[in-house]
Structures are given as structure tokens and as C-alpha cells.
Amino acid sequence: MSYRLVEIPELNEPDLIVGWPGIGSVGILAVDTLRRQLEADYAGEIEPEPFFYPNGVVIKNGVLEELNFPTSRFYYKRLPQRDLVMFIGEEQPAETGSTYASGGKAFMMANLVVDVAQKLGCRHIFTSGAAVSAIHHNYTPGVWVVATEKTLLAEIELKRSGSYLSEHQGKGTQANITGLNGLLIGVAARRGIPGACLMGEVPDYLARAPLPYPSASRSVLEILSRFYDLQLNCSDLEEMRRQTLEMAEQFFNQFPDEIKAKISQRAQTRVEAEGGEAITEDDKQWMAEHIEDLFRPGWNNDDRAA
Incomplete structure (x- = not known):
């Protein structure tokens, strides 16, 4: 079990931002939009065979040439202030019968991601996902923030300046972060890298619907943009948000x-x-x-x- 890097770039105090599929595809939509907007360069990937079954085959002229697996890829972008590394996993490794990443495979995947983060000199690790909340789909979703250190949490709160606050986080309920979004920052903290998870709110009545929820991805991306002083054009994400809200209204x-x-x-x-x-x-x-x-x-x- 290992990873392959096509290069080890010289980076200036980079942070790692991670996106996996999950409820509403919140995290992967946010991080992939960031990757595309920054035109980030491919750096390498985690070998898929120990974690996933093939999800297809490549056939040319009637000959099977290769198996396709879900990808788990690293990208990087040099920026004026501090550089960014992005990791996008097309699928979370899960044990049989589990919906979310769990068990030994998930733990090994988390450690491999942290291995690369340390090799590239990453100072922080950010994950992103969904927070299922009692909101309406016409709301602008808030963002729940959970960090492994109070200083990092304060830095994030300072940058967002009171915007995209959730009315529901911390209302006396105990929540957990399912899958690799929580596991990864836990593993990173044990290995000395502070981390945080940014969770965009998804209406509870849409949480199990087979729909992306780009409204929440946009809120998460806005927090990241402010944290890193980025100017992004999210017109594609905005169009997806408009279309999804129309579908949500029909569903509602x-x-x-x-x-x-x-x-x-x-x-x-x-x-x-x-x-x-x-x-x-x-x-x-x-x-x-x-x-x-x-x-x-x-x-x-x-x-x-x-």
C-alpha cells in the first residue's frame, strides 16, 4: 500500500484541503471547484487496488486493456501568500455493508494522506462535508466548523467575520463526523498537524436524497476563499446550485x-x-x-x- 508522486514540488508553507464524496457531495464539489479555479497541477495519487474494487474496464478494438478504479489524487498550486495542496478522492474506502468509510482500510487511507501531507510540508489539513440541519432549502447554508486546536478555530472564525454562521451548531446536541472527514483530522492531530472540518448545512429532508447540494459547497468554498484571500469565479457551481434548488423545490x-x-x-x-x-x-x-x-x-x- 503506497502512493506515487510524479514530483515533489518546492512549496511555501502549504495547507492540504481534502474532498471526498458524502451527503450532498458537499466536500468533493467544493474542493474540485477550487482545484479547477486555481488550475492546480497534478502531483500524484494513492494506489487504489488495496482499497477499491474496479468500477469499469477500458476496451479498445475488442481488447480489454486495463481496469478502472476510483482515483485518490493530489494536486498543488503555488500562491502569493501560502501554497495549497488539494486531495480529491472519488470514493471513500468502506468495509462490506458500511455506507461510510470505516475499519482498517479507512485508517490506512487516512494515514497515507497524512504521509503525503508531511512529505510536502503541509502545516494544516482541512476536510469538508455536510452538516445535516433543520434548515429550509431556500436558506443560505451555514458552515459548521470543528478544529483540533482552539487557535486554528479562532483563526477561521476571525477570517469569516461572522458570515455563514450556523444557528444549529452547538445547540445542545452531540454530533459526530462520519467517514474520513473526521478520521483524517484526528489522525493528523495525532501526528502533529492541526486540522479542521468545514461542514456546509444540508436540509435534513434532503440528506438521503440522491442530489448534490452545491448551496452548501458554495458556503464552504466562501469560507476557504476568505481564509486564503482567494478570488474565485464560481459561476459553474452557481448554475448547478440554481438547477439543484429547482429540483429540491419539486421534491419538496x-x-x-x-x-x-x-x-x-x-x-x-x-x-x-x-x-x-x-x-x-x-x-x-x-x-x-x-x-x-x-x-x-x-x-x-x-x-x-x-
Whole structure:
């Protein structure tokens, strides 16, 4: 199990920013947009065979030439202030039957990423993902920030200047960071590299829907842009956001009227602050059980009523 670097670039106090698939594809959309906007250079990748099954084959003239695997690639970009290294993994390694990265493969993957970060001299490691929250899809998502050191957390908070704050982080609930987004910064901290995870909010009723949620990716990317003083053109991400919100609205309109009314209170008033009627646990359970059904072809109002 190893990695291959095509070069070891001379970098100025770089940070590593990581994106993997997850709920709403929040992290991978944010980091891949950053990579494309900065026109980052390819640096190398982690060997896929120990972690993944092939996801396709390459055939030319009737001859199978090679197997395709999910990629786990490093990129870098030299910048005026400090340089950036980006890691984009097309898939998280998971044990059989697990939705998120877990077990020995995930731990080995995290350590390999940190190996490269140390080889390239990275000072911090940032991961990004989704925070499932009681928000409306017309909200601008806030960003939850969890860091391994208070000084890094304070630095991030100073740079974002009160913008993209979440109303739900720290409201007396205990949360965890699933998959490699949390594991990686934990492994990095044990090896002396401070880290943080930036989690863009995704509405709870869309968390299991097979949709990207670029609104949350945009919020995460805005925090990163401020932290590194970057000027990015996110028009492609903005267009994807517009299209996804149209799909989210169509999906939302399939809910029973009583559920729609309760969710809509989020857009009209802050439920907790105004004393509005919050969504009950039964309502949340109904949504969780029917998310996948709502996207299945042929599922209609008659089915819902039944």
C-alpha cells in the first residue's frame, strides 16, 4: 500500500484541503471547484487496488486493456501568500455493508494522506462535508466548523467575520463526523498537524436524497476563499446550485401538506427563536423513511396518501 508522486514540488508553507464524496457531495464539489479555479497541477495519487474494487474496464478494438478504479489524487498550486495542496478522492474506502468509510482500510487511507501531507510540508489539513440541519432549502447554508486546536478555530472564525454562521451548531446536541472527514483530522492531530472540518448545512429532508447540494459547497468554498484571500469565479457551481434548488423545490412539493407547512416555517421564521411549532420526531421519521420512495419512478400522490 503506497502512493506515487510524479514530483515533489518546492512549496511555501502549504495547507492540504481534502474532498471526498458524502451527503450532498458537499466536500468533493467544493474542493474540485477550487482545484479547477486555481488550475492546480497534478502531483500524484494513492494506489487504489488495496482499497477499491474496479468500477469499469477500458476496451479498445475488442481488447480489454486495463481496469478502472476510483482515483485518490493530489494536486498543488503555488500562491502569493501560502501554497495549497488539494486531495480529491472519488470514493471513500468502506468495509462490506458500511455506507461510510470505516475499519482498517479507512485508517490506512487516512494515514497515507497524512504521509503525503508531511512529505510536502503541509502545516494544516482541512476536510469538508455536510452538516445535516433543520434548515429550509431556500436558506443560505451555514458552515459548521470543528478544529483540533482552539487557535486554528479562532483563526477561521476571525477570517469569516461572522458570515455563514450556523444557528444549529452547538445547540445542545452531540454530533459526530462520519467517514474520513473526521478520521483524517484526528489522525493528523495525532501526528502533529492541526486540522479542521468545514461542514456546509444540508436540509435534513434532503440528506438521503440522491442530489448534490452545491448551496452548501458554495458556503464552504466562501469560507476557504476568505481564509486564503482567494478570488474565485464560481459561476459553474452557481448554475448547478440554481438547477439543484429547482429540483429540491419539486421534491419538496411532493410532501404531504402538513409536513410542507412545518418545513415552510423555517423559511418564514426562526422556529426556535419565535416559538414556532417544530417538526416532530414522527415527522422526521416519516421523511427519513420516504426520501428514497419519493424519487422512485411511479411514486405519486395516491401512493403517498395510502
